[in-house]
Amino acid sequence: MTGLPGTAAAPGSARDAACDAANERAVARLTGSRPVLETVAPAVEVVPGMTDRTVLVSGPPLAWRRYAGGQRRAIIGAALYEGLAGDEAEAEALLADGFVTVRPSHDHATVGSLTGVCSASMPVLVVRDEATGRRAFCRMNEGADRASLTFGVWDDGVEARLRHVAEIVSPALAEVLGRMGGLPVGPIVRRALAMGDDLHSRHKAAGTLLRAEVLDAVLDLSRQGVTRRYRALAAYLRSAEYLFLHVVMAAAKAAADGAAGVPGSSLVTAMNLNEREFGLRVSGLGDRWLTAPLPPVTTLRGRLHDDWSTDDLAYVGGESLITETVGLGGMAAAAAMPLQDHSAGSPDGMIRATERMYRITLREHPDYRIPALAYRGVPCGIDVRRVAETGVVPDIHLGATLRDGGHAGAVLFRPPLEPFRQAADLLSAEPPLAPARPGDPL
Amino acid sequence: MTGLPGTAAAPGSARDAACDAANERAVARLTGSRPVLETVAPAVEVVPGMTDRTVLVSGPPLAWRRYAGGQRRAIIGAALYEGLAGDEAEAEALLADGFVTVRPSHDHATVGSLTGVCSASMPVLVVRDEATGRRAFCRMNEGADRASLTFGVWDDGVEARLRHVAEIVSPALAEVLGRMGGLPVGPIVRRALAMGDDLHSRHKAAGTLLRAEVLDAVLDLSRQGVTRRYRALAAYLRSAEYLFLHVVMAAAKAAADGAAGVPGSSLVTAMNLNEREFGLRVSGLGDRWLTAPLPPVTTLRGRLHDDWSTDDLAYVGGESLITETVGLGGMAAAAAMPLQDHSAGSPDGMIRATERMYRITLREHPDYRIPALAYRGVPCGIDVRRVAETGVVPDIHLGATLRDGGHAGAVLFRPPLEPFRQAADLLSAEPPLAPARPGDPL
Numbered sequence: 001m002t003g004l005p006g007t008a009a010a011p012g013s014a015r016d017a018a019c020d021a022a023n024e025r026a027v028a029r030l031t032g033s034r035p036v037l038e039t040v041a042p043a044v045e046v047v048p049g050m051t052d053r054t055v056l057v058s059g060p061p062l063a064w065r066r067y068a069g070g071q072r073r074a075i076i077g078a079a080l081y082e083g084l085a086g087d088e089a090e091a092e093a094l095l096a097d098g099f100v101t102v103r104p105s106h107d108h109a110t111v112g113s114l115t116g117v118c119s120a121s122m123p124v125l126v127v128r129d130e131a132t133g134r135r136a137f138c139r140m141n142e143g144a145d146r147a148s149l150t151f152g153v154w155d156d157g158v159e160a161r162l163r164h165v166a167e168i169v170s171p172a173l174a175e176v177l178g179r180m181g182g183l184p185v186g187p188i189v190r191r192a193l194a195m196g197d198d199l200h201s202r203h204k205a206a207g208t209l210l211r212a213e214v215l216d217a218v219l220d221l222s223r224q225g226v227t228r229r230y231r232a233l234a235a236y237l238r239s240a241e242y243l244f245l246h247v248v249m250a251a252a253k254a255a256a257d258g259a260a261g262v263p264g265s266s267l268v269t270a271m272n273l274n275e276r277e278f279g280l281r282v283s284g285l286g287d288r289w290l291t292a293p294l295p296p297v298t299t300l301r302g303r304l305h306d307d308w309s310t311d312d313l314a315y316v317g318g319e320s321l322i323t324e325t326v327g328l329g330g331m332a333a334a335a336a337m338p339l340q341d342h343s344a345g346s347p348d349g350m351i352r353a354t355e356r357m358y359r360i361t362l363r364e365h366p367d368y369r370i371p372a373l374a375y376r377g378v379p380c381g382i383d384v385r386r387v388a389e390t391g392v393v394p395d396i397h398l399g400a401t402l403r404d405g406g407h408a409g410a411v412l413f414r415p416p417l418e419p420f421r422q423a424a425d426l427l428s429a430e431p432p433l434a435p436a437r438p439g440d441p442l
Numbered sequence: 443m444t445g446l447p448g449t450a451a452a453p454g455s456a457r458d459a460a461c462d463a464a465n466e467r468a469v470a471r472l473t474g475s476r477p478v479l480e481t482v483a484p485a486v487e488v489v490p491g492m493t494d495r496t497v498l499v500s501g502p503p504l505a506w507r508r509y510a511g512g513q514r515r516a517i518i519g520a521a522l523y524e525g526l527a528g529d530e531a532e533a534e535a536l537l538a539d540g541f542v543t544v545r546p547s548h549d550h551a552t553v554g555s556l557t558g559v560c561s562a563s564m565p566v567l568v569v570r571d572e573a574t575g576r577r578a579f580c581r582m583n584e585g586a587d588r589a590s591l592t593f594g595v596w597d598d599g600v601e602a603r604l605r606h607v608a609e610i611v612s613p614a615l616a617e618v619l620g621r622m623g624g625l626p627v628g629p630i631v632r633r634a635l636a637m638g639d640d641l642h643s644r645h646k647a648a649g650t651l652l653r654a655e656v657l658d659a660v661l662d663l664s665r666q667g668v669t670r671r672y673r674a675l676a677a678y679l680r681s682a683e684y685l686f687l688h689v690v691m692a693a694a695k696a697a698a699d700g701a702a703g704v705p706g707s708s709l710v711t712a713m714n715l716n717e718r719e720f721g722l723r724v725s726g727l728g729d730r731w732l733t734a735p736l737p738p739v740t741t742l743r744g745r746l747h748d749d750w751s752t753d754d755l756a757y758v759g760g761e762s763l764i765t766e767t768v769g770l771g772g773m774a775a776a777a778a779m780p781l782q783d784h785s786a787g788s789p790d791g792m793i794r795a796t797e798r799m800y801r802i803t804l805r806e807h808p809d810y811r812i813p814a815l816a817y818r819g820v821p822c823g824i825d826v827r828r829v830a831e832t833g834v835v836p837d838i839h840l841g842a843t844l845r846d847g848g849h850a851g852a853v854l855f856r857p858p859l860e861p862f863r864q865a866a867d868l869l870s871a872e873p874p875l876a877p878a879r880p881g882d883p884l
Contacts, residue, residue, distance in 0.1 A: 194638050194646075194779070194780045195637040195638045195646065196636050196637045196813065204633070204637065205637050205638075205647060205650075208650050208651055208654055209650055211654045212650055212653045212654045212657060215654065215661065216657065216676055216680065219657065219660065219661065219664070219668050219672070219673065222664060222667070222668050223667055224667050225664070225665055225666050225667045226661050226664050226668070230661070231661065234661050337813035337814045338813045340813065340816070346816060347813070347816055371638065371779035371780045371782065372814065373789065374788060374789055
């Protein structure tokens with residue numbers, strides 16, 4: 001995976017200096033982010049550009065006819081869930097003629113886990129970056145069951161769980177968050193990194209910290225008695241291990257959107273998957289997606305549930321990679337030794353993985369630190385130039401999905417190198433920019 | 443610290459074989475323990491041999507006149523707290539003539555943190571080992587304030603906090619534990635070891651897991667409204683970071699008592715401190731304490747609060763070392779990277795510390811495992827023969843106390859080698875025992 005560092009452009013060139021300065025501005029926005037979980041609300045009420053007939057989905061844009069697996073099943077499920085169609089055939093027809101519109105989440109300040117499917121009435125977590133005022137969104141997950149819309153399943157059980165979360169659990173959580181005045185996300189991330197979480201495939205610590213905070217607030221709100229919906233919220237928090245992942249995803253999306261669009265910057269601002277392709281966005285290249293076909297599922301590494309092998313897996317999309325974009329997940333492998341069997345395979349491997357990630361990143365995060373690396377900050381801000389120069393791609397911790405849908409475990413995913421190279425080439429083909437001067441506003 | 447391994451006795455001798463067999467029986471009791479936190483109750487109601495005029499205290503026995511520092515202050519405080527004396531002078535007189543009796547905790551199935559002072563009406567955590575039916579006890583700590591009886595302080599604030607915990611918080615916790623049918627301790631220990639806790643100087647994970655479980659049960663009990671004492675319990679759990687330490691201490695004491703008294707066994711069953719001496723008990727030597735003067739406080743290593751140095755410290759006793767006796771605390775340093783500045787100083791140092799502890803222990807714990815060591819079990823069951831042979835003493839994570847009382851931070855303590863050598867000598871001076879045969883009851 002290694003190449004020759006520092007050979008992509010002559011050091012000290014005007015273009016390099018301009019890119020360095022642009023990257024400084026962009027990555028400062030990533031590390032300066034101050035996310036607060038504000039509330040949870042139906043998508044149509046808060047997500048920009050959302051309509052009753054929109055279905056958000058993970059990944060770079062893909063024509064409807066090309067969806068064939070878990071994302072297709074989940075999109076059809078969402079159309080049925082919203083009552084837009086009476087049966088699958090009708091849903092297919094409405095999707096084919098564009099009455100129901102499939103839209104990339106990322107263009108709506110939203111990120112989605114695995115299939116990433118989210119429709120109008122589904123609740124989204126609302127995270128606001130206090131440093132910029134920017135909001136971003138991620139659908140509230142439907143609980144711990146392996147069969148879920150997230151993992152490409154649609155059936156009566158999935159529908160019932162989605163309705164329970166939308167109608168009972170989410171309003172209760174919204175009330176609690178209102179009482180708390182919002183919940184700062186950064187302190188939980190910081191603490192969880194010292195407690196074995198990578199904040200992508202593992203958030204046992206973060207989830208427990210969140211749960212304790214929320215239960216405390218529920219007690220505060222319940223002097224006259226604990227209502228049914230608060231008990232439902234408590235039960236949800238006991239089992240919905242992945243809730244905090246979705247909070248971090250929205251927080252990371254808000255930070256990454258803040259870092260997007262800096263002319264000349266080679267900072268990665270989004271990575272995602274649909275069923276077929278890996279997608280990459282880079283700050284200096286705006287909203288353009290650079291894509292490449294996904295590697296075979298058999299190249300995924302890591303322990304799966306039961307006796308499944310990587311042969312049983314299929315890609316169903318995914319945007320939880322936004323956590324790697326801000327230095328968490330696979331980038332912070334050294335913080336999460338309990339994930340070793342799902343990632344680099346050994347404690348030393350986890351250490352070496354994060355050490356390798358410093359070669360392709362711009363900063364060590366000032367607040368998010370790794371005790372096992374003597375409190376070095378997580379490698380934050382992936383630089384496509386460095387990826388292109390070194391041939392080292394980001395290590396990504398990903399949820400694995402069965403071919404017929406359902407959660408199969410957690411794996412290590414290495415994205416294709418090509419889009420990073422392509423982005424580096426595009427940036428170096430642009431005319432050099434004047435470097436920012438000291439005193440220029442960030 | 444290293445010596446010549448394997449030189450204390452000729453390998454294969456009858457005495458060695460008998461000792462090995464005895465150790466197998468003894469250490470199986472340590473690792474087979476299944477502790478459950480049953481309840482919390484006033485000491486006089488549950489602690490064997492406790493009377494209204496007993497003050498339990500940490501450490502090997504010491505004559506009353508020899509207590510001069512934090513333990514003396516705390517013992518006098520306890521006498522005043524119980525209303526046995528009207529003022530300090532009267533308390534001193536009653537202690538001098540034995541009307542108020544100072545007793546070593548360990549002889550009452552109890553362990554104490556730092557000073558270890560516990561009197562009749564103070565609440566103790568009650569842990570039952572389901573494998574043996576044995577119960578052990580540890581005083582419920584009085585909250586997060588640095589000034590506490592635990593840390594050798596007695597004043598109006600300490601008294602008020604002790605009464606609040608005794609009269610409001612503890613009855614609420616007892617009610618909740620009753621509703622829960624007790625709380626198994628092992629699963630929390632197991633999970634916390636994967637979340638950065640050593641379960642002695644750090645239990646942020648264990649404490650949060652406990653807190654979430656208790657809050658859930660409080661919600662369950664509060665359908666008609668949350669009472670004042672439940673809100674007090676929730677507030678206590680938010681701040682009383684060290685609560686779970688005291689649960690683990692009682693659990694470890696129950697396990698260690700189960701492993702005590704095996705003829706011929708060289709297994710350590712207790713280590714403790716009073717103001718002046720380190721004390722050691724060994725399974726095959728029964729209730730006998732082997733003691734040695736404490737090393738100067740300036741030999742303690744680790745980061746202290748504020749700008750204090752080890753010069754500002756004093757010994758005030760301590761029995762939280764019972765956690766090291768069962769393989770936690772300093773023995774499990776590699777699990778607790780966030781403690782590096784309070785212990786071995788670096789991530790590598792923490793790994794090497796635990797690796798060194800395998801040289802002096804009998805088993806790797808089958809359930810308590812360390813992700814950073816590829817899930818190797820914690821080094822469990824200290825063998826005084828191996829300590830004597832190698833010169834390696836157990837690494838102990840200890841709370842540090844200021845000379846005038848109060849919590850000063852967390853440090854690394856290395857006990858004197860002499861009592862371990864003395865114990866090994868005593869055991870080898872005894873007539874060899876017949877080795878246990880296969881099929882003998884454990």
